[in-house]
Amino acid sequence: MLKSAARRIPKTVWIGSTLLGAFGFACLTKEMIGGPRYQGSGVTAEGKVIIVTGANTGIGKETAWELARRRAKVYMACRDMKCCEQAREEIVLDTKNKYVYCRKCDLASLQSIREFVKVFKSEQKRLDVLINNAGVMNTSISKTKDGFEMQLGVNHLGHFLLTNLLLDTIKASAPSRIINVSCVAYKKGQISKDNLNSDKKYDAKDAYAQSKLAVILFTKELANKLQGTGVTVNSVHPGLVDTDIIRHMSFYSSWLSTVFIKPFMWPFIKNARQGAQTIIYLSIDKAVENVTGKYFCDYEEADVSEDAKDDNTAKWLWAVSEKWTRLQA
Numbered sequence: 060m061l062k063s064a065a066r067r068i069p070k071t072v073w074i075g076s077t078l079l080g081a082f083g084f085a086c087l088t089k090e091m092i093g094g095p096r097y098q099g100s101g102v103t104a105e106g107k108v109i110i111v112t113g114a115n116t117g118i119g120k121e122t123a124w125e126l127a128r129r130r131a132k133v134y135m136a137c138r139d140m141k142c143c144e145q146a147r148e149e150i151v152l153d154t155k156n157k158y159v160y161c162r163k164c165d166l167a168s169l170q171s172i173r174e175f176v177k178v179f180k181s182e183q184k185r186l187d188v189l190i191n192n193a194g195v196m197n198t199s200i201s202k203t204k205d206g207f208e209m210q211l212g213v214n215h216l217g218h219f220l221l222t223n224l225l226l227d228t229i230k231a232s233a234p235s236r237i238i239n240v241s242c243v244a245y246k247k248g249q250i251s252k253d254n255l256n257s258d259k260k261y262d263a264k265d266a267y268a269q270s271k272l273a274v275i276l277f278t279k280e281l282a283n284k285l286q287g288t289g290v291t292v293n294s295v296h297p298g299l300v301d302t303d304i305i306r307h308m309s310f311y312s313s314w315l316s317t318v319f320i321k322p323f324m325w326p327f328i329k330n331a332r333q334g335a336q337t338i339i340y341l342s343i344d345k346a347v348e349n350v351t352g353k354y355f356c357d358y359e360e361a362d363v364s365e366d367a368k369d370d371n372t373a374k375w376l377w378a379v380s381e382k383w384t385r386l387q388a
């Protein structure tokens with residue numbers, strides 16, 4: 060009887076409900092992979108001054124948005140002022156928080172970073188949270204204004220200089236926090252002591268991985284230097300997140316990938332809001348207020364590779380970064 064009833068249901072209804080079921084399953088998987096939204100419902104960021112670099116798109120924008128919703132004063136440090144203003148407008152309209160500011164900061168220019176810090180310090184006497192989020196991935200060979208390989212220059216050296224120039228303000232605002240956005244790809248990276256700037260040989264993937272390993276080594280060394288100051292510094296892998304970061308990877312940003320790859324990957328890739336959650340957690344949650352020098356994925360501390368534990372390389376990298384960014388100048 061059940062069989063004959065089933066036979067009477069038109070094929071289109073079967074196909075429709077199967078597709079709907081598959082879509083529902085994909086959505087559920089996506090929510091599970093993306094992890095729950097940061098649960099700190101009562102945690103406010105009121106009174107906190109926070110800088111987010113690369114806050115006009117992707118993970119940085121979602122991070123700035125959520126922190127604005129939680130009443131922080133948010134500085135969006137961006138290289139493209141038009142995009143930044145558009146993003147700011149959206150955030151302010153939604154959150155009704157007027158203390159969201161756009162300020163020019165091109166991490167591919169030491170001068171721009173210095174100018175940003177000068178402007179920021181003239182406006183604010185405190186800095187509670189610095190979120191070093193901006194990044195580029197797999198760029199074809201190109202150099203920053205100061206001649207650094209682009210990925211090393213933006214992802215590591217730019218943030219190295221920015222952080223160090225802001226340290227006096229961050230220390231004076233303790234307890235305060237620094238969050239460095241890395242990437243699990245760091246595990247494939249090596250700090251190439253004789254070709255750090257990729258002058259002899261360039262491979263886009265290796266250079267990205269190196270820059271993200273540099274971010275973790277910088278976090279480790281900075282945490283050591285900041286012991287006892289009340290300032291914590293941690294790094295984070297946001298997950299595999301659907302953003303514009305793939306803009307330099309011609310295949311993944313092509314229509315071929317949009318049609319044939321993305322639909323299958325979609326349930327397993329986080330959206331930008333999901334990618335921002337652990338960064339938000341590290342920025343404001345009490346549970347991590349004394350945690351420093353660690354690497355996080357999905358709200359949890361994760362172990363790092365042997366290369367990322369190497370004290371000598373961390374010290375070597377710090378010295379080179381200090382010299383190249385003319386920190387003491």
Ligand SMILES: NC(=O)c1ccc[n+]([C@@H]2O[C@H](COP(=O)([O-])OP(=O)(O)OC[C@H]3O[C@@H](n4cnc5c(N)ncnc54)[C@H](O)[C@@H]3O)[C@@H](O)[C@H]2O)c1
Binds near residue numbers: 113117194298
């Ligand atoms: N999307 C992922 O799957 C993924 C995975 C691991 C790590 N990450 C890291 O997350 C961070 C955010 O990336 P996203 O995925 O949101 O990508 P995205 O491209 O949407 O955002 C990157 C941001 O960095 C900014 N930026 C790039 N160059 C800059 C410069 N010279 N000066 C100032 N800002 C600059 C961009 O304008 C943009 O706002 C990056 O550090 C990235 O490496 C992303």
